[in-house]
Amino acid sequence: MDIFEGIITAIGKGDAPSVAALTRDALAKGIPAEDILNKGYLAGMNIVGRLFKANEIFIPEVLIAAQAMKAGMAILKPILAASKVKSAGKIVIGTVQGDLHDIGKNIVSMLLEGAGFEVIDLGCDVSKQKFVETVEKESPDILGMSALLTTTMTYMRDIIQCLESAGVRKAVKVIVGGAPVTQTYADEIAADGYARDAASAVELVRSLVAP
Amino acid sequence: MIGDGIADRARKAFAEGRRLVAPLMGFPGIELTGSNIKVAQQNYGEHFKILKRLADRFSPDIIFPLMDLSIEANAMGRYTIFPRRDSATVPRDCFLLEEIDRFRDINISFDSRVLGYVETQKLMHIGLPPHILKAAYVTGPYTVAALIMGSQEAAVATIGNRSDLGLLCEVATGKILQYVRLLAAAGADGIVVLEPSAAMLGPAQFEEFSAAYVKAITAACRHNGVDTILHICGNTTHLVRSMAGSGVSGISLDSSEAGVDIEAVAASLPEDVVVIGNVNPTTTMLRGRPEDVRMEVRKLLDSMERHPNFVLSTGCDLPQETPLANIEAFMEAGREERRPAERKGRCEGRQVQEAYPE
Numbered sequence: 001m002d003i004f005e006g007i008i009t010a011i012g013k014g015d016a017p018s019v020a021a022l023t024r025d026a027l028a029k030g031i032p033a034e035d036i037l038n039k040g041y042l043a044g045m046n047i048v049g050r051l052f053k054a055n056e057i058f059i060p061e062v063l064i065a066a067q068a069m070k071a072g073m074a075i076l077k078p079i080l081a082a083s084k085v086k087s088a089g090k091i092v093i094g095t096v097q098g099d100l101h102d103i104g105k106n107i108v109s110m111l112l113e114g115a116g117f118e119v120i121d122l123g124c125d126v127s128k129q130k131f132v133e134t135v136e137k138e139s140p141d142i143l144g145m146s147a148l149l150t151t152t153m154t155y156m157r158d159i160i161q162c163l164e165s166a167g168v169r170k171a172v173k174v175i176v177g178g179a180p181v182t183q184t185y186a187d188e189i190a191a192d193g194y195a196r197d198a199a200s201a202v203e204l205v206r207s208l209v210a211p
Numbered sequence: 212m213i214g215d216g217i218a219d220r221a222r223k224a225f226a227e228g229r230r231l232v233a234p235l236m237g238f239p240g241i242e243l244t245g246s247n248i249k250v251a252q253q254n255y256g257e258h259f260k261i262l263k264r265l266a267d268r269f270s271p272d273i274i275f276p277l278m279d280l281s282i283e284a285n286a287m288g289r290y291t292i293f294p295r296r297d298s299a300t301v302p303r304d305c306f307l308l309e310e311i312d313r314f315r316d317i318n319i320s321f322d323s324r325v326l327g328y329v330e331t332q333k334l335m336h337i338g339l340p341p342h343i344l345k346a347a348y349v350t351g352p353y354t355v356a357a358l359i360m361g362s363q364e365a366a367v368a369t370i371g372n373r374s375d376l377g378l379l380c381e382v383a384t385g386k387i388l389q390y391v392r393l394l395a396a397a398g399a400d401g402i403v404v405l406e407p408s409a410a411m412l413g414p415a416q417f418e419e420f421s422a423a424y425v426k427a428i429t430a431a432c433r434h435n436g437v438d439t440i441l442h443i444c445g446n447t448t449h450l451v452r453s454m455a456g457s458g459v460s461g462i463s464l465d466s467s468e469a470g471v472d473i474e475a476v477a478a479s480l481p482e483d484v485v486v487i488g489n490v491n492p493t494t495t496m497l498r499g500r501p502e503d504v505r506m507e508v509r510k511l512l513d514s515m516e517r518h519p520n521f522v523l524s525t526g527c528d529l530p531q532e533t534p535l536a537n538i539e540a541f542m543e544a545g546r547e548e549r550r551p552a553e554r555k556g557r558c559e560g561r562q563v564q565e566a567y568p569e
Contacts, residue, residue: 103363182493
């Protein structure tokens, strides 16, 4: 089994120690960090994403796979930064005010990081002001918002309006997600995109930052 | 329970050409009293006042209290937040496995918030009309475990730490049963088990960490002559068989936009399990117009025409800001006479009226 296949398998099994060990092996063999990222991690997570969409695996399996990939990223990230590999884009992400749910948002963060994006994760219960201030400061390509309650998803509209008032709305693409959120709601609040699940979120982000 | 349970009432209604109409509508009642969520969830008099206003205004066939997923975990000593305008929540906090032994020793029957909800149930039993079924909420075992352990940690534990997670689910079930017995004694006609965290599990994980424990709850309820309903928000298509197989009287399902085809679910399950749902609580009920509500209700009723075991409800709990006019439209459309011949005649009559307006 070649080293990339080994990483893909380890990610699929959620075997974080093996992903880390294989990453070190690959680097020791002189394999470029970017290749490990693309042919190992991304390839592995793409398979996980396909299986998830086909309802063959569920959130727990996706989580352990993403955590295994994150274990490898902890080794790879400084090397990618040092070799000045250009990030695929910058995204600010968070769960809205009053909402403490974060699994989906965390999986999206991990997957995007694995896909080569710079991710600024604001956590959960993030105020409107914090979202706007971070967008002003970081100038991300994407702002991602998550809500899991019907009572908190309404803040997404407020945040978009705050971005307008701050004069930064046009500079950032806004995507939304979470259980009660729908495409209809995303269209209603003039978000730029809606993702039903974590795998779709990565595809959506890629499509929005594509030149 | 006074009289028939939910399944019998649903069938009786169907035979009479109508449906039970029961939106999940605790929070909008706050608009009728001028209270707020924090007060309502801690003051059982205020809570009952809200439910009484809802019952007086809308006369649903089943009335549900304000949803509160924090009760059991709070009673077990977990840190809980009480926002003014949102439901009480249990944020992620440090959890050590050794705490499980301490949880075992706590009898939540003496917890002040638990007793507050039990008092609400007593007031519902004596203060609301007998024809309205009175439901109570409890949090499901896997969701309580996820609140205590952390939802991400619990999800990972379904694969990597099954024995500890199982232990926590077992202890949580013990606490839930303490609460269920009090609610049943207080006059609850039905117990709705809220298991939102389980939506992310696969069927095997759901069986192991939710259904297996829900069965103990349904058995206790049956012993007390009380119905059980299992409500899980989100797309639960992959779980409905297990949900129905956990001994519940009914399953409550989220909207078609969440991914649930309620007609297909009803067609796949035995008729002794009531299927409840699933008008969209946000797109339609919160943000739609009354005519949008009527349209979705009628379309749903048409699609469920051949299922005697269907109860019209919303896909999830309605937000506080849901326009009362939309709830009125929901109730009116839900209560329209549904006999096939009369419905056909009414449609034809409407067409004639539109062609020849007076």
